[in-house]
Amino acid sequence: MTENDFILKSFNSNLEAGSVKWSSPSNIALVKYWGKREPQIPENPSISFTLSNCKTITEVTYTKKEGSDFSFDIYFEGEKNEAFKPKIQTFFERIEAYVPFLRDYHFKIETSNTFPHSSGIASSASGMSALALCLTSIEEYLGADYTSDYFLKKSSFLARLGSGSACRSVEGELVVWGQNESMESSDLYGIKFNGDLHSNFKNYQDTILLVDKGEKQVSSTLGHQLMHGHPFAKERFKQAHHHLAQLKAVFASGDLENFVKIVESEALTLHAMMMTSEPYFILMKPNTLEIINKIWTYRKATGSQVCFTLDAGANVHVLYPENEKDDVLQFIKRDLAVYCQNKQYLLDCVGKGAQLIKN
Ligand code: PMV
Numbered sequence: 001m002t003e004n005d006f007i008l009k010s011f012n013s014n015l016e017a018g019s020v021k022w023s024s025p026s027n028i029a030l031v032k033y034w035g036k037r038e039p040q041i042p043e044n045p046s047i048s049f050t051l052s053n054c055k056t057i058t059e060v061t062y063t064k065k066e067g068s069d070f071s072f073d074i075y076f077e078g079e080k081n082e083a084f085k086p087k088i089q090t091f092f093e094r095i096e097a098y099v100p101f102l103r104d105y106h107f108k109i110e111t112s113n114t115f116p117h118s119s120g121i122a123s124s125a126s127g128m129s130a131l132a133l134c135l136t137s138i139e140e141y142l143g144a145d146y147t148s149d150y151f152l153k154k155s156s157f158l159a160r161l162g163s164g165s166a167c168r169s170v171e172g173e174l175v176v177w178g179q180n181e182s183m184e185s186s187d188l189y190g191i192k193f194n195g196d197l198h199s200n201f202k203n204y205q206d207t208i209l210l211v212d213k214g215e216k217q218v219s220s221t222l223g224h225q226l227m228h229g230h231p232f233a234k235e236r237f238k239q240a241h242h243h244l245a246q247l248k249a250v251f252a253s254g255d256l257e258n259f260v261k262i263v264e265s266e267a268l269t270l271h272a273m274m275m276t277s278e279p280y281f282i283l284m285k286p287n288t289l290e291i292i293n294k295i296w297t298y299r300k301a302t303g304s305q306v307c308f309t310l311d312a313g314a315n316v317h318v319l320y321p322e323n324e325k326d327d328v329l330q331f332i333k334r335d336l337a338v339y340c341q342n343k344q345y346l347l348d349c350v351g352k353g354a355q356l357i358k359n
Pocket of ligand 1: 031034046124163166312
């Protein structure tokens with residue numbers, strides 16, 4: 001499919017008002033997206049586990065209006081929020097060509113997260129995905145007749161234009177984004193991984209250790225930009241393709257040892273790219289490294305297949321198979337919680353994707 005296939009061609013403009021509500025989960029990348037070109041096209045392919053508990057819930061109420069400006073209000077956790085407005089304004093500008101009714105309505109956007117506010121967990125993936133799904137639903141109310149496959153693709157396409165990784169939050173359990181030769185894929189939207197998946201990966205666990213709940217010092221927008229002209233960019237992009245091909249085999253065989261190697265290498269490579277860009281920066285904190293070392297020691301001592309991954313921040317995602325749940329949780333409580341702010345961590349696991357809450 002091309003970008004043109006996502007333009008809403010005609011719609012019934014008699015609809016006066018209505019509302020829709022979606023919940024959409026966050027996701028955690030196993031092969032990381034880092035580096036993009038206009039318009040939000042990834043420089044390398046990525047794949048992620050969709051999460052289950054960390055979600056954004058968004059209700060959009062639309063009312064017909066006069067005038068040709070964008071008009072919207074945002075309420076975050078019940079309170080009017082001005083800080084999110086520029087991001088939504090940019091999002092609307094980017095998607096207008098595909099969603100031509102945006103200037104015809106006033107939108108009240110009410111949104112909340114299931115994870116604690118300012119936990120250092122990026123809400124842009126779940127947030128943009130939930131909003132995109134609401135807009136695609138509104139297209140249907142305006143008369144568009146979409147198959148469920150097209151509905152999901154268009155929602156993911158729009159979500160991508162809000163925040164790249166958001167396109168991987170529409171569906172579960174594993175979603176690929178970015179063209180590559182190993183898996184069915186597109187640069188324009190996420191696609192559910194449709195290869196063989198060994199039962200070792202069923203209900204995979206992700207416990208998110210909240211090491212640093214503050215604002216990131218460097219935004220991912222800037223981080224992506226710094227991959228232009230980065231001395232190691234070309235090799236990094238090649239490596240991501242290679243890791244994806246290896247993961248495909250790992251998913252089929254259930255080879256957790258290689259899973260751990262690929263996933264941890266990806267996390268450290270992401271941060272290595274940050275540390276070697278111009279300007280360079282470090283998002284890990286001392287406690288991030290303490291946790292990584294403790295995980296390595298525990299794995300060596302017990303033969304466990306627990307591993308870590310990182311997002312663009314200091315928090316650590318601890319990944320492990322469901323059959324290790326009791327042991328790893330004890331380990332986390334005993335040895336890792338002390339490195340978290342207020343000993344806080346979030347229990348999550350792989351999930352199935354977004355859900356329509358109210359039509
Ligand atoms: O979606 P963005 O532009 O916030 O980029 C996020 C990139 C990482 O979270 C660091 C990796 C990924 O693939 O999710």
